[in-house]
Amino acid sequence: MNLHEYQGKSILVKYGVPIQNGYAADSVEEAMTKYDQLAEETGSKFAVIKAQIHAGGRGKGGGVKLAKNRDEAKEHISNILGMQLKTPQTPGGMEGPGKKVNKILVAEDAYAPDFAACKEYYISILMDRGRKQNVIIHSTQGGMDIEAVAEETPHLVHKTYIDPELGMQPFNAREVAFNLGLSGLAFKNMTKFIYKLYAAYLGADSALIEINPCLHKPDDSIIAVDCKFSIDGNALYRQKEIAAMRDVTEEDATEVEAQSYGLNFVNLDGNVGCMVNGAGLAMATMDIIKLSGGEPANFLDVGGTADAARVEQAFRIILRDPNVEAILINIFGGIVRCDRVAQGVVDAYKNIGDIKVPIIVRLQGTNADIAKKLIDESGLNVRSAVALQEAADVVKEVLS
Structure with a gap:
């Protein structure tokens, strides 16, 4: 689950991470009240107005x-x-529809009083699944797309791995500060x-936590100016406050x-x-579609307890996509009985009505023979x- 910048920063504050202070607002009136409050607190009329959407590159689209x-x-x-903000990371990129901005962050000017004396770094933490360790990726090239930095100047991207048994050690934090070229008070503040x-x-x-930029100020303080925060969805059951x-x-x-119907859909x-x-069968199904000359329109796992109602909702969701030219249903009846799924397909077909695209159904496992008979004798355009x-x-045939 992704968080907005202001939400991610609220979590960082709880752990004592220094941030660029600011206030979120969803109306002009509220935002101006927050601006006045921030001006009184900082003694400065300078402020940064930031669009709050789940996408990077906001400044490139006029959102900062x-x-x-x-x-x-x-x-x-x-x-x-209220603007439709287009960034390289919104759907369709700069040529796409963008995302509507419903909330903004009114933040302090973290670069004052001396912009030229400030230094930007890139820092992120995520799991390296290959090594089964968390990794701190860091670079002196803050404020830039880290992908471009890695491609053009890979020697400027550093990685510090954290042993899961030992956890974060002093030498890990010092390694990051050394790689960023820090010394003195700035070095100590970076390790903290x-x-x-x-x-x-x-x-x-x-x-994932991504701080870009992480700012080194002239007084040697270190603060998070931006924050990209992604939470492991499997852990939300124990993160009630964050889930909210x-x-x-x-x-x-x-x-x-x-998701509201219990379907895993992408x-x-x-x-x-x-x-x-x-999920495994879904991935194999997507592979076989590509090998047959087609392209998967979605990933959809109905789960192990699929019933007629859930199958019908899955049908309706798939059929909303105007690009869909065929539907492949591939069910292995282990926990779920194939005849139950087959009945769901027949009922959904009748309830939805005039379905234009061909449907191919493969049912294997418990009661597969009964399921095939149900499909074949339904009188519907289902193969x-x-x-x-x-x-x-069959997919290849109907697409040709």
């Missing part, structure tokens, strides 16, 4: 603006709130920053709806809809298959 006085702040706030950041990463059950921060308006509406860009039980290759051949 520096205001030098109250009038400029109101102008930027009015322009950013890394310790606290890692504690936040573990404590929040994070999948979920913003479904930032997520794919179809995927959110699918939208893709292909032309063959998939309905499968089990059954026994072997996976047979199902793939």
Whole structure:
């Protein structure tokens, strides 16, 4: 689950990580009140207005603006709130529809009073699954796309691995500070920053924390100016406070709806809809679709307890995609009985009505013979298959 910048920073504060202070708002009136409050606290009329969406590169799309006085702040706030912000990371990139900005962050000018004397770093923490260790990725090239830095100047990207049995050790934090070229008070402050950041990463059950930029100020203090926070969805059951921060308006509406029905669904860009039980079988089904000349339109796992109602909802979700030219249903009846799924397919077909795309159904396992008979005798435009290759051949046939 992804968090907004202001939400991620609220978690960092709980772990003592220094941040760029600011206040979130979802209306011009509230934002101006927060601006006045921030100006009184900092003694400065300078403020940064930041769009809050789940995407990076906000500044490139006009979603981050520096205001030098109250009038400029109101102008930027009015322009950013409600805009369709397009960044390289929003759907479709800069040519896509973008994302609507429903909330902004009114933040202090962290670079004052001497912008030129400030230094930006990149720091992130995530799991390296190959090594089965958490890794702190860091670079002196802060404020830039780390992918571009890694491609063009890979020697400037450093990795510090944390032994899961030992946890964060003093030498780990010092290694990061050394690699960033720090010394003196800045060195000490960076090691403290890394310790606290890692504690936040573990404590929040994070999948990723990215601080870009991490700012080294002229007084040698270290603060997080931006914050990308992603939480491991499997741990949300024990992170109730963080789970409450979920913003479904930032997520794919179809995927959110699918979750409400207990379906594991991910939208893709292909032309063959998939309905499968089990993640492994779903991946194999997507592979066979590609080998048959098609492209998966989605990943959809109906789970091990699929019933007629859930199958019907899965059908409706798949059919909303105008790019779908065929639907492949691939069910292995272990816990779920194949005849129950087959009846769900028949009932869904009749309830939905005029389905234009061909449907291929492969059912194997418990009561597969009964299921095949149900499909074949339904009188519907549904083709059954026994072997996976047979199902793939039918997909290829209907697409040609």
